[in-house]
Amino acid sequence: MPPSLPSPSSVTRAAITLPILARAASTTSAGTAVTPNKPPPSKDHHVHTYSPEAFPLGYTVSSTHAGIKKKAGALDLGILVSTSDTPCSAAACMTRNVFKAAPVTVTSELLRNSNGRAKGFIINSGCANAVTGKKGLEDAWSMSNTTTSQLPPSGAQSDKEGTLVMSTGVIGQHLPISSILDKIPELIRTLDDSPKSWLDLSKAFMTTDTFPKLRAKTFKIGDRLIRMAGIDKGAGMIAPNMGPPQPPHATLLGVIATDAAIKPEDLQNALNYAVDRSFNNITVDGDMSTNDTILCLANGAAGSAEHGGRETEEKMKELTEKANPEEFGIFKEQLREFAEELAQLVVRDGEGATKFVTIRVKGAPTYEIANAVAKSVANSSLFKTAMYGEDANWGRILCAVGYTPLSPNPISPTSVSVSFLPPAASSNTTPLRLLTNGEPEPNIDEARASEILKEEDLEIEIDLGDGNEEAKVWTCDFSHEYVTINGSAEEEEGWMYD
Amino acid sequence: MPPSLPSPSSVTRAAITLPILARAASTTSAGTAVTPNKPPPSKDHHVHTYSPEAFPLGYTVSSTHAGIKKKAGALDLGILVSTSDTPCSAAACMTRNVFKAAPVTVTSELLRNSNGRAKGFIINSGCANAVTGKKGLEDAWSMSNTTTSQLPPSGAQSDKEGTLVMSTGVIGQHLPISSILDKIPELIRTLDDSPKSWLDLSKAFMTTDTFPKLRAKTFKIGDRLIRMAGIDKGAGMIAPNMGPPQPPHATLLGVIATDAAIKPEDLQNALNYAVDRSFNNITVDGDMSTNDTILCLANGAAGSAEHGGRETEEKMKELTEKANPEEFGIFKEQLREFAEELAQLVVRDGEGATKFVTIRVKGAPTYEIANAVAKSVANSSLFKTAMYGEDANWGRILCAVGYTPLSPNPISPTSVSVSFLPPAASSNTTPLRLLTNGEPEPNIDEARASEILKEEDLEIEIDLGDGNEEAKVWTCDFSHEYVTINGSAEEEEGWMYD
Structure with missing residues (x-):
């Protein structure tokens, strides 16, 4: 199902970056005027919207404002949950920076404990939960465990499967953890699979980004139609060098969710291959972040091509590299190509970028x-x-x-x-x-x-x-704007964005 | 002999950089207005002047305008010659960039052929003679050989000793070699050891520098008074990583001339030590140039402290690390300290630097x-x-x-x-x-x-x-000014400064 043509979209920009961009527009000759809540005109065409059929089957998403970003109503907390009745494989590539943020450590451990399965993930923007010591780790665990315990039970999942965690934003500050935990019931209550909810989730990823980064595509493996949706974020501190977790090391954040059925270890191999040729090959400023994380989820909810859409009765068998090398090869290349498209969006939104x-x-x-x-x-x-x-x-x-x-x-x-x-x-x-x-x-x-x-x-x-x-x-x-964006003391939020 | 206190000094700025700075002043809030032919007020105190007694004995210097820089009268060609009746040891640390400029290759070969001795050096600014193929090498050899052949014979020197070469400026353009060769007789005729000539020589090193970089100091080894003068240049493309020549690999240019007597191999060791802890530890933009070169000359002209000044009858014996470890140690530390001071000047003049x-x-x-x-x-x-x-x-x-x-x-x-x-x-x-x-x-x-x-x-x-x-x-x-300086197409001179 091809996506509909990109169309202008109303985008909530985090309040925190508005003053900076406003200044950029007024102090640099290269700056373009920025209207609050909208991407700058030069970036607008990168915001794509899709029809409902474009998104992978068996996932629901939601997002809200938890008060981490200062601007009232700015989306800063979101979740994605697999609702498939087949298990959801999960893989991750994470920063090799020595200072890894608490959510990076927690996600690594969750993947290890579950042998590469997960219920979904929770993400917040506005605070990176990095360099936050023991309390930071406790907070990341609370986000994960509170979500997991409130999700309705699923026959496809075991007790070992948890909710992965990602954070992005200011380094060295603690999360407003009780506001976050208080919002989890609302997030779970409002889960759905609408295009608007997917776009909103991509807004909840944003920090200094000027536009939300959401892509979806479909392709075939044999007679099966596979769907893939991806979200990422990042504009500065972009020079990722990510490897598989263990040891866990990644502020580029991204997720690719697909309804293909892939064994966890094969999903990790495919993700390593794709990330090495996409996210690890982009740079904005040469600064490798403490939080860089790319997650990949594959829940096996894809129906046969004959069913064409929402019907998922006839389930795929999990693809493995060994048993289905050819089909696996198609998946791996499709994943690489999709990862490349998502990675390039980050460069297009590089802080101050004009080229x-x-x-x-x-x-x-x-x-x-x-x-x-x-x-x-x-x-x-x-x-x-x-x-x-x-x-x-x-x-x-x-x-x-x-x-x-x-x-x-x-x-x-x-x-x-x-x-x-x-x-x-x-x-x-x-x-x-x-x-x-x-x-x-x-x-x-x-x-x-x-x-x-x-x-x-x-x-x-x-x-x-x-x-x-x-x-x-x-x-x-x-550009001059890069210096303006990063050379301001950002007193409003203090410290830094990862 | 301590130098006199720094005083404001009239400085000729190369024409080529004026439009850029002028633009910087008008387009960035951080820019300061620049008056032609003068360093900006914030940099003025880095221009030091010295009394005649501050400079090393046995060296004469001169400089001129050879039309390499476009601005009429801008100094762009200079020479330094040892007039000591003892041989002049020479050492160099040069860029490890794979693309080494022609003068880097020629200077390496001259030092190899002479076992670390030299008559002096010739330098031009405004053109780097880098990525200029065979003709570039021929030009660098002509600059060296023409100078050597026109210098008056010296009893202290053998036929093997040549004139070292350094170039800095635009990459990928050929030198106006006949204008340069035509100016050599004038350079030789006007050689002297006055403070003004030393300062002028330091101006002939400048490209995007906003002030000339000249330092002099005196210290004692035993009862001998040793003098050391240093010149360097550089503002952008500064992240040197220099090693000894062979294999020759450096646009930081610098020279340290001393009247101490040091064996060539020991001079090279002392220079390696000093450069590794000074020039190799500065960075402006992380870009290692094709021309980076630091020369060190030691002509043994220092008289005993009793003679106090210009008299040089009682010559020093050449210091060696083996025979005079303690005295050599003093020299090495003095060299390192001096190199550190010169290296720091480059950072202070870093393109657009405010800190x-x-x-x-x-x-x-x-x-x-x-x-x-x-x-x-x-x-x-x-x-x-x-x-x-x-x-x-x-x-x-x-x-x-x-x-x-x-x-x-x-x-x-x-x-x-x-x-x-x-x-x-x-x-x-x-x-x-x-x-x-x-x-x-x-x-x-x-x-x-x-x-x-x-x-x-x-x-x-x-x-x-x-x-x-x-x-x-x-x-x-x-700063914004860094982007202004380097983000302009510099149409006047085309291409780039090394």
């Missing part, structure tokens, strides 16, 4: 080398400010290629070539070669360069000329 | 771990914008500590403490503790925090609580 830049490194001896070079360029402040300035500054690109931390460093300066590529949708898609085998092109078409650089989307292609492997990393530019 | 921040990591198991943690914090965009915003954001500090790339990572979250320290000169020097053993301090004095954060200089102390080693890294804040 979406793909760094593609090809001709590398290994994927790891290609990836390291792409990340070195994607994180270079000089490169990112040049993109903001629409400056064809290949010198800064080369410079960042040259200081990639590789040991030993296999890059040969005389075999590196660099091109700028316009977006696929532009009227002239001819790439512009800037450097060939380490020598600058003699007569670069400056007009063409500035044409490409004026595009919101562009791709930098770096050919190392030394192999067949390639990697892609997505980044944004570094 | 000078020392990150001190103590309680570490090894120096390398302390250093890696300090650099992780010093390069965090979120930390640097928080400093610009005078925001006591220890969450961002912890976050950067937590993602330090260490494998295995020995940091225990529950043993890390963080304090803010005001500058030693402030009226209240009491540190402010923010975090103790991984738990936030319950009642942080916000007024005190903002008092410390208002200071131009401040220190962040991170105690890992796991050993006795420590490291210091110096960084600046990330």
Whole structure:
């Protein structure tokens, strides 16, 4: 079922970020005026809405305002629950930062105790519950356990299955835990599967985000129609490096819920694969957060294609990599593609971002080398400010290629070539070669360069000329607004957003 | 001979950077108005002038305008020559970037051919001679060889000794080599040892620098008075990681000339030690340049203390680490201290910088771990914008500590403490503790925090609580002006500054 076309949507922005954006608009030439409760016009088209049939079967969601964000009515607490009569597999990729937030620790332990099953998750925004000591851990456990104990019993689930927890927002502050616990009955009472509830849940994820990030898609495995919905959030402190929990280490938050049936260990493998090629390959500011978490839930509620929709009588058997390698392969690629789309939304909403830049490194001896070079360029402040300035500054690109931390460093300066590529949708898609085998092109078409650089989307292609492997990393530019957003003392909420 | 007190000085700023700064002043609230040919008022006190006796004996210097910078009369070419009748030892630490500029390659080869001796050096600003292929190498060799062949013969020097080369400025453009070669006779004719000539030479180093960076000092080894003068430049693309040449790998440029007598290999060892604890521990933007070079010259012209000044009849014997460990130790520490002062000037002139921040990591198991943690914090965009915003954001500090790339990572979250320290000169020097053993301090004095954060200089102390080693890294804040300076297409000169 294809989603309906994106349409403008009314979005509640957390009160906490409004003054900052308002200031950005008034102090930078690049800033755009922001109307409260709406994404800025330049971001509006990223808000998609979907028909009811687009969402995975067997999940209900709800959200509310628990007073964590200051603005009255701002959504800051939400839950998702599997209602499938088959067990819900759960996998997670979490931050490798040494300082992992309490919810990261609790979610890891829940997954370990249940062997990769879960009832669903609870999320709050506005407070990261990070660097909060013992009380922080107690609070995260309370959120989880209170939700689990109030959910109606399900024949598909055992006592071991719990409610996973995610938090995002200010670091170093305690959650207003009693306000949160008080809201759980309301959350459970209002659970449903409407498109509005899904969109609202995605709003409850937001911190400095300027738009809610919700996507849904459908695909087939054999004759079965599989549905997948995803939500994520993040705008700053984005340079994730996430691995499976154990040891648990992730403020990018995201969840992908599908009605496919997948064994837990296979779901974890598929998620690792997808996250390594999507969320772990985006960067806004090179800062890896204490809370980064991507959850993946697979509840097996998908009916056969013949049933076409809500009917779920004929259940899928759980896919495993071993027994159904081909079908599993389809799922894994679909998951990777979906994760890539969600990850790119975070870059598009990067703090102060005006450009979406793909760094593609090809001709590398290994994927790891290609990836390291792409990340070195994607994180270079000089490169990112040049993109903001629409400056064809290949010198800064080369410079960042040259200081990639590789040991030993296999890059040969005389075999590196660099091109700028316009977006696929532009009227002239001819790439512009800037450097060939380490020598600058003699007569670069400056007009063409500035044409490409004026595009919101562009791709930098770096050919190392030394192999067949390639990697892609997505980044944004570094603007005055980034400094405005992060250089304000944010006195209202104190401290920081993770 | 102590230097005279710093006094305001008239400084020629390269034409190329004027439009950028002018724009910065008009577009950012943090910008300060800049008068052409003068450092901005906030930087003026960093320009020091010295009496003639402050400079090392046996060196002459000169500089001129060779038309590399566009502004008429802007100094962009200079030389320094040893006139001592004892040989001049030379050592260098150069960039580890894979793309090393032609002058880096040529200087490495000159030092190898001469076993660490040199006649002096030639430097140009305005063009980096980087990524310029074969012609770039030929040009760098011409600059060196033409100077060497026109210098008057010296009894102290063999044919093997050459003139070292340094370049800084735009990457990817060829030098106007004939204009440069045409100016060499004038440079040689106007060589002298006056304070004005030294200051002019430091102006010939400048690119996006807002003030010339010249320092001189004297100290004693035994009864001998040793003099040391240093010049450096750099404001952006500053995150040096320099090692000895061979393999040669550096746009921080600097030179330290002393009249001490030191064997070449010992000079190189002393320079490695000093650079690792000074220039390699500064960062402006985390971008390691293609041209970074620090030269050190030691010509043995120092007379005995009795002679007190210009007389040089009684020559020093060359110091060696083996034969004079104690005296060598004094030299090495003096060199490190001097290098630290020069390195800090670059951070003070960091593009758009309004703060000078020392990150001190103590309680570490090894120096390398302390250093890696300090650099992780010093390069965090979120930390640097928080400093610009005078925001006591220890969450961002912890976050950067937590993602330090260490494998295995020995940091225990529950043993890390963080304090803010005001500058030693402030009226209240009491540190402010923010975090103790991984738990936030319950009642942080916000007024005190903002008092410390208002200071131009401040220190962040991170105690890992796991050993006795420590490291210091110096960084600046990330301001709107940084984005303005680097986010402009700089059409006038095209491309980039290294």
